[in-house]
Amino acid sequence: MHFRAFPPQNSGKVEKEMKYMIETDGLCKQYKRQYSVKNVSLKVRPGCVYGFLGPNGAGKSTTMKMLLGLVKPTQGSIRIFGKEILEKNRIEILKNTGSLIEAPSYYGHLNGRENLKIVQTLKRVPEKEIDEVLDIVRLEGQQNKKVKEYSLGMKQRLGLAAALLGRPKLLLLDEPTNGLDPAGIQEMRELICDLPKHYGMTVMVSSHLLSEIDQMASDVGIIHKGKLIYQGDLQKLHEKAKGSIHIHVLDPAAAVRALKEKGELYEERDGDLVFAEQGEARTAGLVAFLAGRGAQVTRVTEQQKSLEDIFLKLTGKQVSL
Amino acid sequence: MVREWKVEWMKTRYRGIGWIVLAFFGLIVLWSFWALHDIPRSQAEDGFRMLFMQIPLMDTILMPTMIAMLASRLCDAEVKGSTLKLLCTLEKKGRLFDLKLLTGACYLTLFTAGQVGLILAESAFHSFVRPLEPVQLLYFVLQIYTVSLGILLLQVILSFHFENQILPLAAGILGSFVGLFSWYFSDGMLKKCVLWGYYSELCFIIMDWDPETRIVTYYDAPFDWLAFGILLAVLAAGYGAGRWLFLKKEV
Structure with missing residues (x-):
């Protein structure tokens, strides 16, 4: 056309x-x-x-x-x-x-x-x-x-x-x-x-x-x-689709104490500490901070949320692709 | 309005509506010539009365089916092609309903005019002696046209309502039977209860058949203005109801 x-x-x-x-x-x-x-x-x-x-x-x-x-x-x-x-x-x-x-x-x-x-x-x-x-x-x-x-x-x-x-x-x-x-x-x-x-x-x-x-x-x-x-x-929806950082630590109690002191926003999910994605430098700083406070960081993973996930979350229904 | 009406005629192209109307008219021509071809001279002299009786009888049998086909041809294109949801954004919905009726009414006007022409042609061909009473020709037009218009209204409503056009066509065929039987209803009120019965109810000629002599004699009867008034009221109410149903229908 x-x-x-x-x-x-x-x-x-x-x-x-x-x-x-x-x-x-x-x-x-x-x-x-x-x-x-x-x-x-x-x-x-x-x-x-x-x-x-x-x-x-x-x-x-x-x-x-x-x-x-x-x-x-x-x-x-x-x-x-x-x-x-x-x-x-x-x-x-x-x-x-x-x-x-x-x-x-x-x-x-x-x-x-x-x-x-x-x-x-x-x-x-x-x-x-x-x-x-x-x-x-x-x-x-x-x-x-x-x-x-x-x-x-x-x-x-x-x-x-x-x-x-x-x-x-x-x-x-x-x-x-x-x-x-x-x-x-x-x-x-x-x-x-x-x-x-x-x-x-x-x-x-x-x-x-x-x-x-x-x-x-x-x-x-x-x-x-x-x-x-x-x-x-739609761009804002894409922003909502930004991923999250999952940090696994051996001493969660120490990590939680440190994060509370610092006033950091996080969620605990399946034994991981979950943070909103905020750029690589910020993630590196967070890992160094937790390691410095004796939380013993063993694994850091980034999880991407797709638009489909957002749609699914909003509608609670499987989306056609 | 003129533009929208022009569009209605554009839509009827290749639908063969003219051929359908012509075919039914041809049937009536053949039937009437056959009915008159070997009548005794004494009866042919009273040919106008005979035709004013015979043609409405033929119309009772043929018109409901023809009008059902006509209405279906006019409306099913909209139903089949889901065009109402497009048209209703371009023109007023009620106007579309009116224009369908108007287009159908044009065909009925031609058909009725053709029947008037047929009566005059028959009179010339068979040399009817008793002269034509113009008022009777007017009654004939009122009778045929008004009843046919009522049937057209009913059929347009049905054709728009049902996606499957078999049902409106079946209603037309049923109407032919009901109308035919209505000629034998002795009770005038019963005739007034069915739309198709008005072809006989508004007939202004009475027929007397003597089984001994096998002679048919025709007499004038007064035009039933009460029945005509009821028919007009039914037509007005039917138009209002049909239009309301059409406007209410979501497309």
Whole structure:
């Protein structure tokens, strides 16, 4: 997928003026007595790729559908482009958005171009944009083929092309790599990563694959059992994934006494003294200190915490990789 | 609105809806010509009355099935291709429901206009003696069009509701049977209870068949404005309920 024919957006003025492209406050969706989404307060910054991560059934699609007004929230409010979404202004606000929710939407009896023509007519954008988006998703050669004959990956790309029509300021993509082959997944990831840079778009992309979000997103929201359990800079999440230093000593009592005197923060785990990783010099100093106080250090190990560990700790659930 | 409606017609391409409507119309043409081809001269003179009786009877049998197919063709593309979640971000959900009905209503308008044309063509072909009473032509249009519109509304609701289009189609076929039986219901109230029964309930011609002479005589009957009023009320309530159900449906 490439960007040759799709000119950049004319202005990022609107985005610069507002703090968040998407902002929800206490968003809830209840089906009978079960909460599918509970008190979700999203904050999506302009120009970022916001990865919405969570295991299957966590409430990602329901949240995204609520953002688009496809599902009515039980409680809470939604602001897109700084405006509160209400039934009367929903379509007007959504004119500047593109979406691909769950499986791609298409008319199987029409060809790819005719499908895009429908979206182009409804979005009231110039017809030449059809060629531009077909070029981006590399479907120019298949545009006259009936969509029912497309592979799932091609349908997904057509769905993305439809979402890109009208050069939206905000793109909501729900599991966009579903059904794509490895090359297609890579292409899709590259495209998503480039959208903010090339067109000033803000992208909210959901996935149950941590590695995928890790490769695409700058910001992340982790949802589990309908609750947003983490939201923020992905870099900060990476920092949380920093490792720990495990020191084994022969005289733990002496070590504990010394550490308490020094006011050092530590944890005792499986007979080891565990410290947060603070750089090599600090670790060397700590070992020298304990050795000097007669704790008899026998083993020093560094344990790295991966993003998966963090995810696992946050959700208590096995993550897909 | 015009733009959205244009899109509705774009979606109907290659769906063969026109051919379906044409095929059913062809059946009615053949049936009516066959019904009139060997009637005695005395009856042909009263041909308009005969057609105002025969065509609604044919419609009772054929229209529910045709309308079920029409509604299914209009709506199943949205259901099959999961397009509602895209369309509902581009246009008002209620408008989509209205435009489906409007598109279907256009086909019904053409179909009804075709039947009016057929009656006039038959009169020219068979040289009906008794002149056409324009008010009866108006009753005929009200009868056929309004009942068909009610059936279309029901079928659109069903086609949007069920992913498997067999069920709405089965409802259409069932409607044909119920409608046909309704011609034999002696109780007017019973006819008023089933939508498909209104083809017979609104019929303004009475038929008398003498088994001795095997002669059929047709008489005028007053147009049942009460039944028509009830039908309009049902139509309005059905439209409100159908639209509400469609708006309530989460995609």
